[in-house]
Amino acid sequence: MSAQTTPVRTGDPRLAVRSLSVRFGGLSALDDVSLDVHEGEVVGLIGPNGAGKTTLFNAVCGLVRASAGAITVGGVPLPPDPTRLSARGVARTLQGLGLFRGLTVRENVLAGCLGATDPGTDAQRQLDALDLAAHADRSVGDLPYPEQKKVALARALVAEPQLLLLDEPAGGLGPDDIAALGDLVRHTAATGCAVLLVEHHVDFVMGVCDRVVVLDFGRVIATGTPDEVAGDPAVDEAYLGIEVTTP
Numbered sequence: 247m248s249a250q251t252t253p254v255r256t257g258d259p260r261l262a263v264r265s266l267s268v269r270f271g272g273l274s275a276l277d278d279v280s281l282d283v284h285e286g287e288v289v290g291l292i293g294p295n296g297a298g299k300t301t302l303f304n305a306v307c308g309l310v311r312a313s314a315g316a317i318t319v320g321g322v323p324l325p326p327d328p329t330r331l332s333a334r335g336v337a338r339t340l341q342g343l344g345l346f347r348g349l350t351v352r353e354n355v356l357a358g359c360l361g362a363t364d365p366g367t368d369a370q371r372q373l374d375a376l377d378l379a380a381h382a383d384r385s386v387g388d389l390p391y392p393e394q395k396k397v398a399l400a401r402a403l404v405a406e407p408q409l410l411l412l413d414e415p416a417g418g419l420g421p422d423d424i425a426a427l428g429d430l431v432r433h434t435a436a437t438g439c440a441v442l443l444v445e446h447h448v449d450f451v452m453g454v455c456d457r458v459v460v461l462d463f464g465r466v467i468a469t470g471t472p473d474e475v476a477g478d479p480a481v482d483e484a485y486l487g488i489e490v491t492t493p
């Protein structure tokens with residue numbers, strides 16, 4: 247079977263990152279990074295530890311200041327204030343869980359409903375959609391880890407974001423939960439949401455993403471469909487740890 251080729255996308259991207267650089271003192275965490283995520287598209291952002299993936303998420307969320315470059319959502323520059331992101335249709339999950347452990351499942355989901363006109367109804371709809379309703383009034387810390395990951399997703403999805411940033415959503419999950427997660431990510435994209443996904447689980451990334459962007463030492467070293475990226479020797483060398491020899 248021939249490799250997929252990158253589809254030609256028309257129209258403005260939902261997320262546009264242009265020539266973004268972020269420095270921490272003398273360290274260049276991101277260097278001239280550009281990427282797009284379109285409506286209905288799932289883009290994977292992969293790379294070795296320390297490549298700059300979380301820094302890019304933090305820059306999109308206004309948590310770190312760029313030294314150069316621009317970020318727009320829906321063609322409009324993001325406000326520097328991270329507390330206003332949900333009003334701009336941006337939601338994010340965190341590495342690990344990032345849940346309020348002292349609160350119930352429902353209360354955690356309600357935390358994603360800031361500014362909603364009917365947060366109780368929205369939260370219930372999302373709890374039902376992710377099969378969490380039976381646990382709604384339990385303390386979130388009492389749930390098994392995969393269910394807690396689902397609560398974190400529910401909190402991000404409840405406001406029906408236009409741009410969803412997922413930071414290692416498959417981390418700590420077994421094969422069945424990862425398969426269900428893949429279905430959920432594809433379903434979310436099918437509603438028109440643009441999804442940017444940071445993940446170390448390569449099989450998951452290759453199975454769920456339309457395109458993949460590979461970072462190494464803060465720079466984009468490859469971009470394309472999963473097939474294109476998987477066949478790129480620079481990616482094998484930098485990310486998969488395979489030594490590439492030339493004949």
Ligand SMILES: Nc1ncnc2c1ncn2[C@@H]1O[C@H](COP(=O)(O)OP(=O)(O)OP(=O)(O)O)[C@@H](O)[C@H]1O
Pocket residue numbers: 270273275293294295296297298299300301302
């Ligand atoms: N607040 C910070 N202050 C100083 N250096 C930082 C800060 N945040 C990240 N870094 C550095 O920036 C580089 C990129 O880190 P980042 O966390 O974005 O990488 P990553 O690709 O997300 O890694 P991982 O896969 O391990 O999560 C690393 O060298 C890291 O040590």
